[in-house]
Amino acid sequence: MSPTLDRSPLLLEFKRILGEEASGTLTVRADDCTRELVFFQGKLTRVDSTRPQEGLTTILQDCGLISGDVLEEDDEQFAELLVSRGVLQRGEVDFARLHRMRIIALSLFSITQGEWTFHAQKTTPESSLGAAIHLADILSDAVSSVETHYYFREIFSRSHPRFVAIPPHARSRVYERQSSLFARMQHLDGRSHEQIRAELKIEEQDYWETLILFFLLGGVVFPGSDTSDDVKKRREMIIRWRDHLESGQIDPFDLLGLEKGATPAQVEQAFHERSRDFHPRHLELDPENELHPVAMKILAQMEAARDTLAASPPPAPPPPIQEAESENPVKRAQVYFQEALENKARKNYVEAVDCLQRAVHLDPERAKYYFQLGLCQMHLPAFRKNAEQNLLKAAEMEPWNAEPVYHLGVMFRSAGLRRMSEKYFRKALEINMDHTKAGQALREISGTAARRSRKNRNSFF
Numbered sequence: 001m002s003p004t005l006d007r008s009p010l011l012l013e014f015k016r017i018l019g020e021e022a023s024g025t026l027t028v029r030a031d032d033c034t035r036e037l038v039f040f041q042g043k044l045t046r047v048d049s050t051r052p053q054e055g056l057t058t059i060l061q062d063c064g065l066i067s068g069d070v071l072e073e074d075d076e077q078f079a080e081l082l083v084s085r086g087v088l089q090r091g092e093v094d095f096a097r098l099h100r101m102r103i104i105a106l107s108l109f110s111i112t113q114g115e116w117t118f119h120a121q122k123t124t125p126e127s128s129l130g131a132a133i134h135l136a137d138i139l140s141d142a143v144s145s146v147e148t149h150y151y152f153r154e155i156f157s158r159s160h161p162r163f164v165a166i167p168p169h170a171r172s173r174v175y176e177r178q179s180s181l182f183a184r185m186q187h188l189d190g191r192s193h194e195q196i197r198a199e200l201k202i203e204e205q206d207y208w209e210t211l212i213l214f215f216l217l218g219g220v221v222f223p224g225s226d227t228s229d230d231v232k233k234r235r236e237m238i239i240r241w242r243d244h245l246e247s248g249q250i251d252p253f254d255l256l257g258l259e260k261g262a263t264p265a266q267v268e269q270a271f272h273e274r275s276r277d278f279h280p281r282h283l284e285l286d287p288e289n290e291l292h293p294v295a296m297k298i299l300a301q302m303e304a305a306r307d308t309l310a311a312s313p314p315p316a317p318p319p320p321i322q323e324a325e326s327e328n329p330v331k332r333a334q335v336y337f338q339e340a341l342e343n344k345a346r347k348n349y350v351e352a353v354d355c356l357q358r359a360v361h362l363d364p365e366r367a368k369y370y371f372q373l374g375l376c377q378m379h380l381p382a383f384r385k386n387a388e389q390n391l392l393k394a395a396e397m398e399p400w401n402a403e404p405v406y407h408l409g410v411m412f413r414s415a416g417l418r419r420m421s422e423k424y425f426r427k428a429l430e431i432n433m434d435h436t437k438a439g440q441a442l443r444e445i446s447g448t449a450a451r452r453s454r455k456n457r458n459s460f461f
Contacts, residue, residue, distance in 0.1 A: 005028075005030065005111055005112055005113060005114045005115065005116065009109075010026075010028070010108050010109060010116060011109060011139070011142065011216060013026065013116070013118060014135055014138070014139060014142075014216065015139075015215075015216040015217075015218070016233065017039055017042055017118075017135065018042050018135040018136065018139075018170070018216070018217070018218075019042075019218050019233075020042070020236070021041045021042035022039060022041075022042060022118075022120060023039055023040045023041055023042075023120065023121055024038075024039060024118055024119050024120040024121045025037070025038050025039075025118070025119050025121070026038075026039065026116060026117075026118045027116060027117050027118075027119070028108055028111075028114060028115075028116045029114055029115055029116070030108075030111045030113060030114025030115070031051075031111060031114065033049065033050050033051045033054075034049070034050045035047065035048065035049045035050075035051075035054075035104060035108065036048040036049075037101075037104070037105060040132065042135060043132040043133060043134055043135065044101055044105060044132060044133045044135065044138070045131075045132045046101070047100060047101045047104045047105065049104055054100070054103070054104055054107075056076060056078075056079055056093075056096060056097065056100055057078060057079075059096045059099055059100045059103070060079070060088075060093075060096050063092075063095070063096055063099065065088060065092055065096065066082070066087075066088070079093045079096075080093075089379075089380060091349045091350050091379055091380040092380060094131050094350045095350045095380065097131060098131050098133060098350060098354075101133055102133060102137075102138065105133070105138050106138060106141060106142060109142045131348065131350055131351055134169075134170075134173050136170045136171075136173035136174060136217060137173050139213060139216050139217065140173065140174040140175055140178060140213060143209045143210075143212050143213045143216070144209060152208070152212045152215070153208060156211075156215075156222045157193065159222040160190055160191060160192050160193075160222075161185075161189075161190075161193070161196075161211060161215075161220050161221070161222060162189055162190060162220070162221045162222070163182075163185060163186040163189045163214075163219060163220055164218070164219055164220075164221060164257065165219070165259055166214065166217050166218050166219040168335075170217050170218075171217070171219075172332045172335055172336070174213065174217075176329055176361075176362065178209070178210050178213055178214075181200070181202065181206065181210045182210055182213075182214050182219065184200055185200070185210065185211070185214075188200070193207070193211075231282075231283060234277060234278060234282075234283055235283055235285075235291060237278075238278065238283070238291055238294055238295055238298060239291070239294075241255070241294075241298050241301075242291075242294045242298075250301055250305075252304075252305030252308050252309050253305075253309070255274070255298070255301055255302050255305045256270040256271055256274055256302060256305055256306065256309070257270055257274060258270050258309070262309065264309075264310050267306055267309045267310050268306065268310065271302060271303070271305075271306040274302055275299055275302055275303070278295060278298055278299060278302070279295070279299065280292050280295045280296065283295055329362040329363060330362070330363045332362055333358070333359040333360075333362035333363035333366070333369070334359075334363075336355045336356070336358045336359040336362070337355070337356070337359045337366075337368075337369060337372070339355045340352045340353075340355035340356045340359065340372060340376070341372070343355060344372070344375075344376055347379075349376045349377075349379045349380055350380070352372075352376045353373065353376045353377055353380065353383070356369055356372055356373040356376060357373065360373060365397075367393075367394045367397035367398040367401070367404075368394070370390045370391070370393040370394040370397065370404075371390070371391065371394035371403065371404050371407075373387075373390045374386075374387045374388070374389075374390035374391035374393075374394060374404065374407065375387075375391075375407060377390065378407070378410075378411050384411065384415070387411060388408065388411065391404045391405075391407055391408050391411070392404070392408070395408070399431075400431065401431070402428040402429075402431040402432040402435050402438065403428075405424050405427045405428040405431060406424065406425065406428040406435060406437060406438050406441075408424040409421045409422070409423075409424035409425040409428060409438065409441060410441070412424065413441065413445075418445060421441070421445065422442065422445050425438045425441045425442045425445070426438075426442065429442070
């Protein structure tokens with residue numbers, strides 16, 4: 001029997017897919033419609049829907065890329081036809097696909113009646129391996145759902161939250177206000193919901209949105225709140241550890257869910273919580289179950305890990321300045337910038353633009369972010385106006401730099417606007433008289449204009 005949306009919310013399945021970096025197809029049947037979401041290594045790579053209003057053609061129309069009177073049954077084939085005939089650029093279609101994936105994924109969280117299934121597969125068809133969306137990007141918007149709050153608050157309202165570390169790449173995907181609030185919550189580990197809210201002086205809505213989001217990202221746990229999904233996940237961890245047992249020793253920090261540098265008190269507390277959570281009774285394992293003896297061996301390994309870590313002095317913690325830097329939006333913007341340059345080198349301009357927009361949001365004082373954003377948007381015809389604005393912004397922030405001005409000339413020349421391109425090439429030479437490319441471009445423009453003039457003089461008309 002398939003799980004139902006009212007008993008097994010999709011947010012929990014998204015949490016599992018993200019945490020396990022799972023690959024496979026999630027099929028959701030609701031509202032007389034079937035939607036399929038394809039995941040590869042924990043990222044959303046493709047969506048399909050039987051609802052015409054959620055087709056790629058409709059998204060292209062909403063983005064203003066094609067006229068509103070076009071309707072095709074085979075969206076993908078039609079989009080490829082438009083690209084092959086030069087009506088649309090590849091980047092525009094890729095952007096529409098990403099936009100469609102996000103819209104359909106977010107729409108699922110407002111559905112309360114229906115059923116879903118997930119079919120795991122180790123390899124994903126090559127046709128699904130294109131632009132992908134990190135699930136943290138989707139979850140950071142999904143937590144604003146009112147239905148989401150009621151479900152999780154009912155489950156976790158009687159448990160004190162515990163805060164653990166999450167991968168930096170997941171944390172960097174959420175909004176700055178969410179990340180900042182979570183960082184403040186981490187200093188109040190183990191306190192009640194009321195105590196945390198009173199200490200931080202935050203609204204109830206903001207508190208639960210942040211708490212639920214980082215629970216889904218794996219940064220918040222609620223001891224004693226066993227759900228069927230929790231039991232299933234812990235059983236899967238037992239199976240993973242069993243494979244390690246056969247090949248050698250399990251990492252003690254992994255067993256106890258600790259980071260390097262944990263104090264003896266933290267080691268002891270983690271051992272008691274883990275030994276309870278992974279006891280066969282809490283895993284709902286009968287003595288006849290094949291995992292029962294494995295769980296008992298894992299408990300023995302946990303006890304040995306506790307003894308090992310408690311006897312070893314913890315390494316010195318990093319200086320406070322490093323902790324502050326890890327929360328610094330400027331550092332996170334640099335990560336996005338480097339990721340954008342890698343995407344740009346691979347000509348993945350849609351993903352590069354997404355990373356650069358995030359970098360600009362986090363650190364709006366860097367001219368190079370605007371400059372690279374403008375360069376990438378130049379390759380997406382639908383964003384040429386945005387490209388002009390960002391290149392002008394970069395030129396304004398660095399008036400001594402001729403590159404943004406020169407590339408404005410390049411963009412206008414490719415659009416056939418000779419006078420505008422000539423204007424910016426001349427301005428680039430005013431800034432840097434040795435700018436070879438700007439000088440060559442001006443000579444080419446002048447040569448073209450001269451040839452046109454001679455042709456007109458030789459004409460009878």
